[in-house]
Every structure is written in C-alpha cells, then in structure tokens.
Amino acid sequence: MAPPENTGVSNAAQAPQPSRFDPKFTQHVLDTMGPNVEPRNRQVLSAFIRHLHDFSREVELTIDEWMAGVHFVNELGRVYAESNKTRNESHRISDILGLETLVDEIAHKIISDTGSDPTSSAILGPFWSPHAPFRENGGxxxxxxxxxxRVCLMHGIISDLVTGKxxxxxxxxIWQASSNGKYDFQDPDNQTPNNLRGKFRADENGKYWFYCYHPTAYSLPRDGPSHQLLQMMDRHPMRPAHIHIMVSWSLIVSRRPALEANVAPAQVTHPEYKGxxxxxxxxxxPWLSTDTVFAVKDDLVVDFKPLQGDDKAELELDYNVILAPKDYKGKVF
Structure with a gap:
C-alpha cells in the first residue's frame, strides 16, 4: 500500500496563529473602568466595547471609514437640533437597522402556557404623542x-389572556398617518394637532369602537442620514400601511420633547395588566415582506372588510386585544 500523501497537515493540535493586532488591547480598555461602575452599566458597556473592537478588527476598519462614521453620528445630532428636536434620525437609524424591533422582542416576548398568546407587540416609533385626547366610543x-x-369602523374586545374575560x-x-402618508405634526397645513389620534376606554364588556381611516403606506424621509444609509444598503424607504395602537400602557418617556416640554407624561395604565x-x-x-423597519409580524396582519349599512364608513376592522396579567410569566425556557 502506498504511503498516504503528505498534505503538510499534522494530526497534532494546531498552534494558534498569532494575532495581527495587540491581543491585550481590548482587555486593557475594559480594565480602566473604575470600581464604582454600576453592575448593569459595566455589563452593557463591556460587551459593547468588546463587540465594537471585534467588529473593527474583523472588517479592518480604515481611518477614512472611521472618520465617515464620526461625521455620520455628528450629522444625526445636527438634524435633530436644527429641526427643533422634532426629527429624531438616531431613532430612525435604530429602526432601519432592526435594532428597535429586536429590543422590542427581547422586552415583550411571552410564550403562553394557556394555548393562546397575548397580542404581539411592535415598535413604538417616533410619532406617539401624550396629547391625544380621550374620545367617546363610537366617535x-x-x-x-x-x-x-377610506373611513373604517374599528371595533373589538380587550380581554384577559388567562381567564378570557x-x-x-x-x-x-390609537394614532395613524392621514391618507397622504403624513402624521399631524408633519402636515400643519392640512392637519390640526391630534388629527387621527385618540384614546378610548373599553366599556363594561371590554368593547371599544370608533372611526378611523384605512391606513396608507408611506416613505421615510428621503433626505438626511437615515436615507443615506438606506441607499448604501440598496434598500427602499417604504413602510407598509399601518395603524398604531397602545393598550393599557404606562409610558414615561416624552417624544418630541421640544413640543411637549411642559406636558406631563401620559399615564395610560391598567393596574393589573401588562401593556x-x-x-x-x-x-x-405590497410592502409587508420588506418593511424598512422590520416591524411586521404574522398575527398583526389584518383583514379590512366591506361594511354595509353604515353611512359613516365603507370598511370595518374587527380586532380583539389580549393582555397578559402583570404577574404572568408564560413558559420558561
């Protein structure tokens, strides 16, 4: 039998290849953190620095590319400041990179052990406002x-995940863009504040009902840093038509702070349920599969149906919301 061909590969453990870069540098940066750093801050910042350094080594980031990134971050701040803090490009960047949707999934994913799941969450986005007034059911x-x-009668029941009650x-x-694809504060020539916004309180049977529009797809702004990033990735800026809803939620962060600096944060809560x-x-x-902020989930895709016998609307949407009790943990993995 002929001897095996010499491939130059030994069966012995291969010696690790020496790094082209200082293998101790990242740890040195981490070691400079002081002893009084909060534990969670230490965890997050340490992981961020490690991944940032590993990313830079992996792609062998050039000085020109690093400076382009610095200028890009500066541009995010400039746009925010010059828009009187109404245009949050940093928020939009996190959306088009899928970060907000991922954080939302991490924060809110509940797998029910009852056979049904609570209503899926999706990103808040930058257009929520605490100013939305309470309106009467049927309004x-x-x-x-x-x-x-296209006017739609939207109605449904809000119920308990565990009991079904x-x-x-x-x-x-609820808040939504008008049929021209713009929210109220983006379109002051055609919309007054709180157009297409409102809060409704469920009746004694958990029912809500009101009139709104069939939603319209729209484009993210086609200028600014976020659009430049989309162009670099050869991606479109379109969001599928959608209606935003927030049910039984307590939100303490004010969006558009320059416009709302003197407004107390909205406290839309139910003491016993997760929002x-x-x-x-x-x-x-047509944009469902390529939503530019990756927020679409299968159970959030709904069917608007023709409505007969209502002279106020041509469509209806029957949508029930299922909330989990605050102490509900779901399945443990």
Whole structure:
C-alpha cells in the first residue's frame, strides 16, 4: 500500500496563529473602568466595547471609514437640533437597522402556557404623542377629513389572556398617518394637532369602537442620514400601511420633547395588566415582506372588510386585544 500523501497537515493540535493586532488591547480598555461602575452599566458597556473592537478588527476598519462614521453620528445630532428636536434620525437609524424591533422582542416576548398568546407587540416609533385626547366610543379620530381617505369602523374586545374575560376600563390609544402618508405634526397645513389620534376606554364588556381611516403606506424621509444609509444598503424607504395602537400602557418617556416640554407624561395604565404597544397592517399591502423597519409580524396582519349599512364608513376592522396579567410569566425556557 502506498504511503498516504503528505498534505503538510499534522494530526497534532494546531498552534494558534498569532494575532495581527495587540491581543491585550481590548482587555486593557475594559480594565480602566473604575470600581464604582454600576453592575448593569459595566455589563452593557463591556460587551459593547468588546463587540465594537471585534467588529473593527474583523472588517479592518480604515481611518477614512472611521472618520465617515464620526461625521455620520455628528450629522444625526445636527438634524435633530436644527429641526427643533422634532426629527429624531438616531431613532430612525435604530429602526432601519432592526435594532428597535429586536429590543422590542427581547422586552415583550411571552410564550403562553394557556394555548393562546397575548397580542404581539411592535415598535413604538417616533410619532406617539401624550396629547391625544380621550374620545367617546363610537366617535371618530378623523378631525380633518381627507377626500382620499377610506373611513373604517374599528371595533373589538380587550380581554384577559388567562381567564378570557373582558377587561372593562382598559384604554385603547390609537394614532395613524392621514391618507397622504403624513402624521399631524408633519402636515400643519392640512392637519390640526391630534388629527387621527385618540384614546378610548373599553366599556363594561371590554368593547371599544370608533372611526378611523384605512391606513396608507408611506416613505421615510428621503433626505438626511437615515436615507443615506438606506441607499448604501440598496434598500427602499417604504413602510407598509399601518395603524398604531397602545393598550393599557404606562409610558414615561416624552417624544418630541421640544413640543411637549411642559406636558406631563401620559399615564395610560391598567393596574393589573401588562401593556401592549403594536401596529396593525392590511393583509394586501405590497410592502409587508420588506418593511424598512422590520416591524411586521404574522398575527398583526389584518383583514379590512366591506361594511354595509353604515353611512359613516365603507370598511370595518374587527380586532380583539389580549393582555397578559402583570404577574404572568408564560413558559420558561
């Protein structure tokens, strides 16, 4: 038998290749943290620095590329400041990179052990406002009608995940863009504040109902740093049509702080239930599979149906919301 061909590969353990870069540098940076760093801050910042250094070594980041990144971050701040803090490009960047959706999943994923799941969450986005007024069930959020808008009667029941019973008094907060694809504060020539916004309190049977528009797809702004990043990745800026809802939620962070500096944060709460912030999407929207912020989930795709016998609306959407009790943990993995 002929001897095996010499491949030059030994069966012995291979000696590790020496690093092209200082293998002790990252640890040195981490070791400079002082002893009084909060444990969670130490955990997050240490992981961030390690991944940032590993990323830089992996792609062998050039000085020009690093400086381009520095200028990009500076531009995010400039746009925010010059817009009087109404245009949050940093928030938008985290959306188009999928970060907000990932953080939302980490924060809110609950797998039920009862056979049904609570309503899925989705990203809040930058357009929520604490100013939305309470309106009566059966009312409308359409304050400035658009001739191209298709009016919809939206209704449903808010119920308990564990018992299946309705939740009287739960608050349903809704906001949406008009049929021109713009939210109220983006479109002051055509919309007054709180157009297409409102809060509704479920009745004694857990029911809510009101009039809104069939949602319209729209583009993220086609200028600024976020659009430049989309172009670099050869991606479109479109969001599928959607309606934002927030049910039984307590939010202490004010969006658009320059406009709301003197407004107390909204306290939309139910003492016994976890809140749900989410978005609903028409099933026939062409952008569902490529939503530029990756927020679409299968159970949030809904069917708007023709409505007969109501002279106020041509469509209806029946959508029930299931909330988990605050102490509900779900399955443990």
């Amino acid at each position: 409308t959020i359409i304050q400035n009608p658009n001739p191209t808008g 309705p939740i009287p008094g739960a608050v349903f907060d 749900c912030t989410t978005q609903l999407y028409p099933k026939d929207d």
